[in-house]
Amino acid sequence: MLTGATPSEPARPHKQPLVGVTVLDFGQIYAAPYATLLLALNGATVIKVEPLHGEPLRKRNAVKETGADLPFYILNSNKRGVTLNLKDPRGLQLAWRLTALADVVVENFRPGMMESYGLGAAAMRERHPQLIYASCSGYGKTGAYRDLPAMDLTIQAMCGVMTSTGYPENAPVKAGPAIADFLGGIHLYGAITTALYRRAVTGEGSTVDVAMLEAVYPSLMSNLGLYLGARTPPPDRTGNRHGGLAVAPYNVFPTLDGHIAIITVS
Numbered sequence: 001m002l003t004g005a006t007p008s009e010p011a012r013p014h015k016q017p018l019v020g021v022t023v024l025d026f027g028q029i030y031a032a033p034y035a036t037l038l039l040a041l042n043g044a045t046v047i048k049v050e051p052l053h054g055e056p057l058r059k060r061n062a063v064k065e066t067g068a069d070l071p072f073y074i075l076n077s078n079k080r081g082v083t084l085n086l087k088d089p090r091g092l093q094l095a096w097r098l099t100a101l102a103d104v105v106v107e108n109f110r111p112g113m114m115e116s117y118g119l120g121a122a123a124m125r126e127r128h129p130q131l132i133y134a135s136c137s138g139y140g141k142t143g144a145y146r147d148l149p150a151m152d153l154t155i156q157a158m159c160g161v162m163t164s165t166g167y168p169e170n171a172p173v174k175a176g177p178a179i180a181d182f183l184g185g186i187h188l189y190g191a192i193t194t195a196l197y198r199r200a201v202t203g204e205g206s207t208v209d210v211a212m213l214e215a216v217y218p219s220l221m222s223n224l225g226l227y228l229g230a231r232t233p234p235p236d237r238t239g240n241r242h243g244g245l246a247v248a249p250y251n252v253f254p255t256l257d258g259h260i261a262i263i264t265v266s
Helices: 031-041 056-066 070-075 089-099 121-127 152-159 179-202 212-229
Strands: 022-025 045-050 080-083 104-107 132-137 206-211 250-255 258-263
Touching: 022 031, 031 045, 031 070, 031 104, 031 132, 031 179, 045 089, 056 070, 089 121, 104 179, 121 132, 132 179, 152 179, 152 212, 179 206, 179 212, 206 212
Parallel strands: 022 045, 022 104, 045 080, 104 132, 132 206
Antiparallel strands: 250 258
């Protein structure tokens, strides 16, 4: 097993790359909590901040027989937790005290909500210039769509995932998994770690803004290629065939004991 030690040196214990990084996590539901879970799994100290009644995902705990409570426990494992009432001056003061300890602040509220508490990126980074303030929203903090409500389903509808999923003779269908939420979370994690590297090199903090809509577009690469390259409009939905109709065989075929997925790439 490689330990990084030379034969003349004693083996050093493994150290996770983000040990020593403190993250203040205002995230809720899936996107931001997944990003901060990845940070925690890589050694960061993550402090999850919830309102007094808990974040919205906790409300699904009432239907435990469906397993609806499991995502909260998974996405918020390896984190520490506090509750704060940001509408109370005492809660706001505690939030600022926690911010002074943080390297990274993460949130995925609708644009403008953190600013309404006085906790937006500009205010935080004015006090703490080396802070990395990272946010994720449906459409980003600028642009014509910034104030539109956004959840995984609506992002799938807006970006074209539902147009490309299913069969042309049927209605649009969403992708089964919550791909917009988790692709947004992955992009948020990547942006945060990139900002941490930049700070290590330059000493400068950053403001990170991730839009779920933009995070999903690369997954439509095959479909976009067909749409932009075809001389005639392509079918909206290609079923289980390749999204760009560029690979065959590429499908799910029936067998005696179920189905088999086959792709042949030359």
